[in-house]
Amino acid sequence: MQFETICVVGLGYIGLPTAAAFAGRRKNVIGVDINQHAVDTINRGEIHIVEPELDIAVHAAVKEGNLRATTRPEPADAFLVAVPTPFKKGEEAGAIPTPDLSYIQAAADSIAPVLKKGDLVILESTSPVGATEKMAGWLAQARTDLSFPQQAGEDSDIRIAHCPERVLPGHVMHELIENDRIIGGMTNKCSEAACELYKTFVRGECLLTTARTAEMAKLTENAFRDVNIAFANELSMICDKVDINVWELIKLANRHPRVNILQPGPGVGGHCIAVDPWFIVSETPKEARLISTAREVNDSKPEWVINKVKMALSDYLRDSPGKNASDVTIACYGITFKPDIDDLRESPALKIVCDICDLKLVKCVVVDPNIKGLPQNLLKDAAFMKTTSAVKADIHILLVNHKCFRSKQFLDGVRGRMYDFTGGL
Structure with a gap:
């Protein structure tokens, strides 16, 4: 497949670096964001967020005419959705937070009018299991003249896949290129099309799987890290209670060849580790006790x-x-x-x-x-x-x-x- 024009919906901490990475490979990239300030800033060749090396990449891409930003999607060969997926906190005490997919639905509604046969749509937003299928359903409702994987399988007009970002803030431009990517298509052809797209700039291995497994993989990675951080944070509170320096304790314990305790802190933040585990818990509350x-x-x-x-x-x-x-x-x-x-x-x-x-x-x-x-x-x-x-x-x-x-x-x-x-x- 030929992917000459790529539309990236959401120009935040993941969407903008991804758009810049494609533009750096001489692709025609259309960046979409509802934030007019972000759009204007990018079109000046500047950035509205802090991320090392991103400013240089965006400036070069805009100057060379390979990247421009707008507030509405335009026709393209591939669409990447990189919008927020926050959670809704329950009103009752002890209620389990639930995923808010409204941003994904809004993105689907915005790209549906410009879809054409042969296009590829990829959900990059970290999502609960089944979100990619929901996005496909929203697109199908809006475009009854096109067929989608849940309807036509391998013969669908539109290919749909999930490819979660796996980068560390502060190192995004490097890790986008060097890290392995998990690519989960709704069909094999969807996976293959998405893999071909990412190989435009990804040097790491592209690992093909199903959309649901790709969604769960990202959640699993962050839940694993959250559990390990929780051990360190709980240990710090225990040590404070019994008058032990937790930093010294961890340093000594980590001298064991099979022990690697993380460093405690004031809590856990960010859109990934502080959020993603709830996506697992909300779907399987009885089973996800440790998480x-x-x-x-x-x-x-x-x-x-x-x-x-x-x-x-x-x-x-x-x-x-x-x-x-x-x-x-x-x-x-x-x-x-x-x-x-x-x-x-x-x-x-x-x-x-x-x-x-x-x-x-x-x-x-x-x-x-x-x-x-x-x-x-x-x-x-x-x-x-x-x-x-x-x-x-x-x-x-x-x-x-x-x-x-x-x-x-x-x-x-x-x-x-x-x-x-x-x-x-």
């Missing part, structure tokens, strides 16, 4: 951190006669979900800062070199500062181990008490 418990452990860690901050404030006031809580400034370092990126999605650090502000007890300042300003919900309650100003605070809370916070210059400049929840110091 569900791991999610609960990691979701509870921010509250544990808040309690430690309260204790730190109490200790500070005890040692500072004549001072009230309102006289105290707490500096929080980092609000992204992981180091050296600008992504705030499901960030436990951001939740912790919001909870500190909600206490209405102290002055709160925030330092994060990777974002341009505070989110709307923090504007009234916290001050956004540069490191040079924040180091004068009374209490310092390290929540995200950004590279700049590991420097000797930063550590030497801190005047008050430092509490590290990352293990980076």
Whole structure:
């Protein structure tokens, strides 16, 4: 098959790098996003997110005429859907979060009018099992003049597959090309067509399977990581209870040739590890007991951190006669979900800062070199500062181990008490 024009729907942390990767191979790429600011920024050859090397790739692709952005899909040979798949939190206490596929449905509705016989549609968004089939159903409802895999099997007019992204923020441009890709078609011909498309730029191996297995593979990878992080986070709370340095303990335990305990932190964030396990739990709640418990452990860690901050404030006031809580400034370092990126999605650090502000007890300042300003919900309650100003605070809370916070210059400049929840110091 010839894939000369590719339409990428969703120009976020995965869609834009993927669009740039195809454009770098001289394909005609149409990027689609409902965010007009993102569209305008990209068409200037600039980027609206932080990701190393992406700015260079986008600038070159736009300058050479291989990438342009718009708000509506246009005819193409292949369509890639890379839109958010958040979850809906239940209203009742203890309710299991459920997947929200409305963005995928909206993307399907937007590309349906421009589909033609022979086109390939790939769902890249991390999705619960069966989401690719649902997308195919929505497309079939909108285009009764075309046949789809669930109707015509191998002879369908439209090929449909699922190919989940498997990249690490901060290393996306490298891993998009070098990592193996799991490609799950609704039929064998769907898988083969998708494989041919990705081989345009992927150097890793393309592993063919079914759509359902591909969906479950991505969820399994992130659930596995979530369970292992939960073990480390639970261990950190146990060690705090029995007065043991968890960082030293893990370092010693990892000297065992078959032990590799991860590093604990203030919680788990991002759109993948903090979300994907719930997709498994929502479908099989009775069977996914360990996965569900791991999610609960990691979701509870921010509250544990808040309690430690309260204790730190109490200790500070005890040692500072004549001072009230309102006289105290707490500096929080980092609000992204992981180091050296600008992504705030499901960030436990951001939740912790919001909870500190909600206490209405102290002055709160925030330092994060990777974002341009505070989110709307923090504007009234916290001050956004540069490191040079924040180091004068009374209490310092390290929540995200950004590279700049590991420097000797930063550590030497801190005047008050430092509490590290990352293990980076």
